[in-house]
Amino acid sequence: MADVVAITRRGSIVYGRNRFHAPWGIGFPAGAMASVHVVTAGACWLIPDGGEPIHLTRADVVLVPSGLAHALVDRPGRPVRPVEELIGGPLGQATPTDLVIDGDGPLTGLLCGAFLLDSSPRHPITAVLPPIVHIAAGHARGTGLPAALDLLSAEVERSGPGAAAVVASLLDLLFVYILRAWIAEQHKECPGWVAALYDPAVGGALALIHRDPANPWTVPSLARAVRVPRATFSRRFTTLTGQAPMAYVTSWRMTVASRLLREEQAPLREVARRVGYDSEFAFARAFKRTVGHSPGQYRTSAKANQVRPETGHQPAPSPIHASGASTGQQ
Structure with missing residues (x-):
């Protein structure tokens, strides 16, 4: 799960520590x-x-992994204002801002953020996550999520030296804990890749592939490593993950390569070697077949479309007071 987060995210940002009065x-x-x-x-x-x-009540956590449009309100039916209007720009580009809405009703405190995710290639976990992952406070006990939330909240409040780097790391940790808490609650009912994590043979093979994507894996070598007959292993792996073993190996290698191309300046032959290809040509062909672009095109495009550097919460000189935020202005 940590691999999935590290590979698929392009950054983290807290864009609001908010106090809203209805x-x-x-x-x-x-x-x-x-x-x-x-x-x-x-x-x-x-x-x-x-x-x-x-x-939602205090200590509840919601992840919207699909990028679905949504609203937060003090009660259903309340008119809303776009968050970009309140923070002064698009999410991921505006300066992180504390918002205060001065109403005469009850207070709601919210910490809002985002994980900037790479859209290509997508990991199978994205196919099984629901549009909304809601972890109620009571269901989070024993998962480590409450401790992660306490650390994140304290660091955001403190805003000391190095806060941006610390908060970015804690957001990554929070993402892992949210996914882990959801998986722990849903894995018996959720088929596919989530169930594969709990299967001794397939989960073991996934760990091996993730640990060493450059290894010259084959179906026989993976089956031997997890001590399952080759035919049984191949059938079980394909059933649970939705991909044949070697298709998954290739997909994961291309995911790792995508991150290397985005984040490092290593030459293509070095990237190819680190994901298991002796031939730069063979790597480029596999990458284009999987991702849809050549490695060079992907690297150039990733740099051109970079949203913003990874950042954490950096308090504004003073909070923005958004009185009248529920007046229905669009």
Whole structure:
């Protein structure tokens, strides 16, 4: 799971430590990022686009992994204002901002952030996650999630030296804990890649592939490593992950290569070697077949489309007071 987070994210950002007094409503647009909301005080409602309202209370955590448009409101039916209007720019580009909405109703505290995810190639976990992952405070006990939330909240409040780097790391940790808490609760009912993690043979093979993607894996070598007959292993792996073993190996290698191309300046032959290819040509052909672009084109495009450097929370000189945020202005 840590591998999935490290490979698929392009950065983390806290874009709001918010104190809202009812009435209020804020809308979040659809986009290529996973939003996360933590209720630090009071209660509110999350309204997914086209979905039913979800009631949130203190210490609840919500992950919106699909980039689905949604709103946070003090009560269903409340008019909303776009979050970009309140923070002064698009999510991922605006300066992190504390928001205060001055109403005469109850207080809701929210810590809002985002994980900027790479869209290509997508990991199979994205196919099984629901549009909204809601971890209620009571269900988070024993998962490590409450401790991660306490650390993140304390660091955001403290805003000491190095806070940006610390918060970015804690957001990664929070992402892992949210996914782990959801998997622990859902894995018996959730087929596919999640169930594969709990299968002794397939889960063991996945660990080997992730640990050493450059190894010259074959179906026989993986089957021997997890001590399962080759035919049984291949059938079980394909059933649970939705991919044949060697197709998964190639997909994971290309995912790792994508990160290397985005984040490092190593020559293509070095990237090829680190994901198991002796031939730069063979690597380039496999990469284009999987990702849809040549490695060089992908690297150039990734640099041109970089949203912003990874960052954490950096408090504004003073909070933005957004009185009238629930007046229905769009």
